[in-house]
Amino acid sequence: MRQGIIQSSKMFLVANRLEGKKVESSIRYLSDMEAVFMDKVAFSALDPQQPVYEVDCYFPVADNKSGGLFFGLTRIFPGKVGGEFFMTKGHFHSNNDTAEFYWGIKGKGLLLFMDKTRKVWAEEMTEGSVHYIPGNTAHRVINTGVEMLSFGACWPSDAGHDYGSIEKEGFSARVVEKDGKLIIIEE
Numbered sequence: 650m651r652q653g654i655i656q657s658s659k660m661f662l663v664a665n666r667l668e669g670k671k672v673e674s675s676i677r678y679l680s681d682m683e684a685v686f687m688d689k690v691a692f693s694a695l696d697p698q699q700p701v702y703e704v705d706c707y708f709p710v711a712d713n714k715s716g717g718l719f720f721g722l723t724r725i726f727p728g729k730v731g732g733e734f735f736m737t738k739g740h741f742h743s744n745n746d747t748a749e750f751y752w753g754i755k756g757k758g759l760l761l762f763m764d765k766t767r768k769v770w771a772e773e774m775t776e777g778s779v780h781y782i783p784g785n786t787a788h789r790v791i792n793t794g795v796e797m798l799s800f801g802a803c804w805p806s807d808a809g810h811d812y813g814s815i816e817k818e819g820f821s822a823r824v825v826e827k828d829g830k831l832i833i834i835e836e
Protein backbone atom coordinates (compact mmCIF):
# COMPACT_ATOMS: atom_id res chain seq x y z
CA MET A 650 0.00 0.00 0.00
CA ARG A 651 1.34 3.40 -0.94
CA GLN A 652 2.43 5.56 1.98
CA GLY A 653 0.09 8.45 1.11
CA ILE A 654 -3.12 6.56 1.58
CA ILE A 655 -2.32 5.33 5.07
CA GLN A 656 -1.47 8.72 6.53
CA SER A 657 -4.98 9.31 7.84
CA SER A 658 -5.57 7.05 10.84
CA LYS A 659 -9.15 6.27 9.84
CA MET A 660 -8.06 5.21 6.37
CA PHE A 661 -5.30 3.16 7.95
CA LEU A 662 -7.81 0.83 9.59
CA VAL A 663 -9.14 -0.12 6.18
CA ALA A 664 -5.93 0.23 4.21
CA ASN A 665 -4.10 -2.09 6.58
CA ARG A 666 -6.57 -4.86 5.87
CA LEU A 667 -6.06 -4.44 2.14
CA GLU A 668 -2.41 -5.46 2.44
CA GLY A 669 -1.71 -8.53 0.35
CA LYS A 670 -4.93 -8.16 -1.59
CA LYS A 671 -5.21 -7.29 -5.25
CA VAL A 672 -5.00 -3.52 -4.92
CA GLU A 673 -4.29 -1.08 -7.73
CA SER A 674 -3.23 2.44 -6.83
CA SER A 675 -3.35 5.49 -9.02
CA ILE A 676 -2.82 9.22 -8.70
CA ARG A 677 -4.43 11.91 -10.81
CA TYR A 678 -2.32 15.03 -11.21
CA LEU A 679 -3.40 18.47 -12.39
CA SER A 680 -1.81 17.60 -15.74
CA ASP A 681 -4.40 14.81 -16.14
CA MET A 682 -7.25 17.20 -15.52
CA GLU A 683 -6.75 20.21 -17.72
CA ALA A 684 -10.15 19.89 -19.41
CA VAL A 685 -11.95 19.62 -16.09
CA PHE A 686 -11.36 23.06 -14.61
CA MET A 687 -13.02 26.23 -15.80
CA ASP A 688 -10.30 28.85 -15.24
CA LYS A 689 -7.59 28.09 -17.81
CA VAL A 690 -5.44 31.07 -16.76
CA ALA A 691 -5.42 30.01 -13.10
CA PHE A 692 -4.74 26.43 -14.23
CA SER A 693 -1.66 27.39 -16.23
CA ALA A 694 -0.15 29.13 -13.20
CA LEU A 695 -0.23 25.92 -11.12
CA ASP A 696 2.27 23.05 -10.94
CA PRO A 697 1.07 20.33 -13.35
CA GLN A 698 2.68 17.75 -11.04
CA GLN A 699 0.38 18.72 -8.16
CA PRO A 700 -1.64 15.61 -7.19
CA VAL A 701 -5.40 16.20 -7.16
CA TYR A 702 -6.51 12.80 -5.85
CA GLU A 703 -5.29 9.28 -5.29
CA VAL A 704 -7.27 6.08 -5.46
CA ASP A 705 -6.65 2.57 -4.13
CA CYS A 706 -8.96 -0.04 -5.61
CA TYR A 707 -9.40 -3.61 -4.42
CA PHE A 708 -10.43 -5.91 -7.26
CA PRO A 709 -11.28 -9.34 -5.82
CA VAL A 710 -12.61 -10.57 -9.20
CA ALA A 711 -11.77 -9.87 -12.83
CA ASP A 712 -12.90 -6.61 -14.37
CA ASN A 713 -16.26 -6.96 -16.10
CA LYS A 714 -17.19 -10.19 -14.35
CA SER A 715 -20.85 -10.03 -13.38
CA GLY A 716 -21.90 -10.72 -9.80
CA GLY A 717 -18.76 -9.36 -8.10
CA LEU A 718 -18.02 -6.12 -6.28
CA PHE A 719 -15.11 -3.68 -6.32
CA PHE A 720 -13.96 -1.51 -3.45
CA GLY A 721 -12.21 1.86 -3.63
CA LEU A 722 -10.61 4.38 -1.28
CA THR A 723 -10.14 7.87 -2.67
CA ARG A 724 -8.37 10.86 -1.13
CA ILE A 725 -8.87 14.27 -2.69
CA PHE A 726 -6.29 16.89 -1.78
CA PRO A 727 -7.51 20.29 -0.61
CA GLY A 728 -6.99 22.94 -3.27
CA LYS A 729 -8.55 25.10 -5.93
CA VAL A 730 -8.02 26.15 -9.52
CA GLY A 731 -9.10 29.76 -9.50
CA GLY A 732 -12.18 29.53 -7.29
CA GLU A 733 -13.01 25.97 -8.28
CA PHE A 734 -12.33 23.19 -5.78
CA PHE A 735 -10.26 20.07 -6.50
CA MET A 736 -12.53 17.20 -7.52
CA THR A 737 -12.62 13.81 -9.18
CA LYS A 738 -13.05 13.55 -12.94
CA GLY A 739 -16.46 12.00 -12.53
CA HIS A 740 -18.07 9.37 -14.71
CA PHE A 741 -21.13 7.42 -15.74
CA HIS A 742 -20.90 3.64 -15.65
CA SER A 743 -20.37 1.90 -18.99
CA ASN A 744 -22.97 -0.62 -17.95
CA ASN A 745 -25.37 2.28 -17.58
CA ASP A 746 -27.89 1.20 -15.00
CA THR A 747 -25.43 -0.08 -12.40
CA ALA A 748 -25.41 1.70 -9.03
CA GLU A 749 -22.69 2.44 -6.45
CA PHE A 750 -22.25 3.35 -2.79
CA TYR A 751 -19.96 6.15 -1.66
CA TRP A 752 -19.34 6.97 2.01
CA GLY A 753 -17.46 9.77 3.69
CA ILE A 754 -14.49 8.83 5.86
CA LYS A 755 -12.77 12.10 6.67
CA GLY A 756 -12.98 15.70 5.55
CA LYS A 757 -15.76 17.65 3.93
CA GLY A 758 -17.14 17.73 0.43
CA LEU A 759 -19.98 17.51 -2.01
CA LEU A 760 -21.06 14.56 -4.09
CA LEU A 761 -22.47 15.87 -7.34
CA PHE A 762 -24.95 13.72 -9.28
CA MET A 763 -26.07 14.29 -12.87
CA ASP A 764 -28.66 12.25 -14.74
CA LYS A 765 -28.85 11.69 -18.50
CA THR A 766 -31.02 14.81 -18.96
CA ARG A 767 -28.14 16.80 -17.32
CA LYS A 768 -30.21 17.52 -14.21
CA VAL A 769 -27.82 17.90 -11.25
CA TRP A 770 -28.18 17.60 -7.51
CA ALA A 771 -25.76 17.25 -4.64
CA GLU A 772 -25.31 15.62 -1.25
CA GLU A 773 -22.95 16.78 1.46
CA MET A 774 -20.17 14.35 2.16
CA THR A 775 -18.87 14.30 5.72
CA GLU A 776 -17.32 11.76 8.07
CA GLY A 777 -19.73 8.80 8.16
CA SER A 778 -22.15 10.01 5.47
CA VAL A 779 -23.55 7.30 3.18
CA HIS A 780 -24.55 7.96 -0.43
CA TYR A 781 -26.41 5.78 -2.89
CA ILE A 782 -25.64 6.58 -6.53
CA PRO A 783 -28.40 5.20 -8.74
CA GLY A 784 -27.80 3.83 -12.22
CA ASN A 785 -27.65 6.18 -15.22
CA THR A 786 -26.23 8.90 -12.99
CA ALA A 787 -22.81 10.53 -13.33
CA HIS A 788 -20.98 11.12 -10.04
CA ARG A 789 -18.17 13.42 -9.01
CA VAL A 790 -16.78 14.28 -5.57
CA ILE A 791 -15.56 17.78 -4.72
CA ASN A 792 -13.34 18.61 -1.76
CA THR A 793 -14.87 21.79 -0.35
CA GLY A 794 -12.77 21.73 2.82
CA VAL A 795 -9.26 22.70 3.82
CA GLU A 796 -8.07 19.18 4.67
CA MET A 797 -7.85 15.94 2.69
CA LEU A 798 -11.26 14.45 1.82
CA SER A 799 -11.29 10.65 2.10
CA PHE A 800 -14.17 8.50 0.94
CA GLY A 801 -14.95 4.87 0.25
CA ALA A 802 -16.76 3.35 -2.71
CA CYS A 803 -18.28 0.00 -3.62
CA TRP A 804 -19.59 -0.82 -7.09
CA PRO A 805 -20.46 -3.84 -9.25
CA SER A 806 -17.50 -5.47 -10.98
CA ASP A 807 -19.25 -5.23 -14.36
CA ALA A 808 -20.12 -1.51 -14.04
CA GLY A 809 -17.13 -0.10 -15.94
CA HIS A 810 -16.19 3.59 -16.13
CA ASP A 811 -17.49 5.84 -18.90
CA TYR A 812 -15.55 9.12 -18.82
CA GLY A 813 -16.34 10.16 -22.39
CA SER A 814 -19.38 12.41 -22.07
CA ILE A 815 -18.11 14.12 -18.92
CA GLU A 816 -14.76 14.79 -20.60
CA LYS A 817 -16.59 16.32 -23.54
CA GLU A 818 -19.50 18.15 -21.95
CA GLY A 819 -18.66 18.30 -18.26
CA PHE A 820 -21.24 18.45 -15.49
CA SER A 821 -23.97 21.08 -15.79
CA ALA A 822 -22.93 22.61 -12.45
CA ARG A 823 -19.65 23.79 -10.94
CA VAL A 824 -18.78 24.31 -7.29
CA VAL A 825 -16.69 27.39 -6.59
CA GLU A 826 -15.75 29.65 -3.74
CA LYS A 827 -16.47 33.33 -4.22
CA ASP A 828 -15.86 35.99 -1.58
CA GLY A 829 -15.39 33.21 1.00
CA LYS A 830 -18.74 31.60 0.15
CA LEU A 831 -19.42 28.31 -1.55
CA ILE A 832 -21.62 28.73 -4.59
CA ILE A 833 -22.95 26.37 -7.23
CA ILE A 834 -22.89 27.74 -10.75
CA GLU A 835 -25.42 26.02 -12.96
CA GLU A 836 -25.11 25.94 -16.72
Ligand SMILES: O=P(O)(O)OC[C@H]1O[C@H](O)[C@H](O)[C@@H](O)[C@@H]1O
Binds near residue numbers: 723749801802
Ligand atom coordinates in the same frame (compact mmCIF):
# COMPACT_ATOMS: atom_id res chain seq x y z
O1 LIG B 1 -13.03 7.63 -11.59
P1 LIG B 1 -13.12 9.00 -11.03
O2 LIG B 1 -14.34 9.73 -11.46
O3 LIG B 1 -11.88 9.74 -11.29
O4 LIG B 1 -13.29 8.86 -9.46
C1 LIG B 1 -12.30 8.28 -8.66
C2 LIG B 1 -12.67 6.93 -8.07
O5 LIG B 1 -13.56 7.17 -7.01
C3 LIG B 1 -14.08 5.99 -6.38
O6 LIG B 1 -13.13 5.23 -5.75
C4 LIG B 1 -14.77 5.22 -7.44
O7 LIG B 1 -15.66 4.29 -7.11
C5 LIG B 1 -13.79 4.74 -8.41
O8 LIG B 1 -14.42 3.90 -9.32
C6 LIG B 1 -13.27 5.97 -9.08
O9 LIG B 1 -12.34 5.62 -10.07
Ligand SMILES: [Fe+2]
Binds near residue numbers: 742
Ligand atom coordinates in the same frame (compact mmCIF):
# COMPACT_ATOMS: atom_id res chain seq x y z
FE1 LIG C 1 -18.71 4.97 -10.27
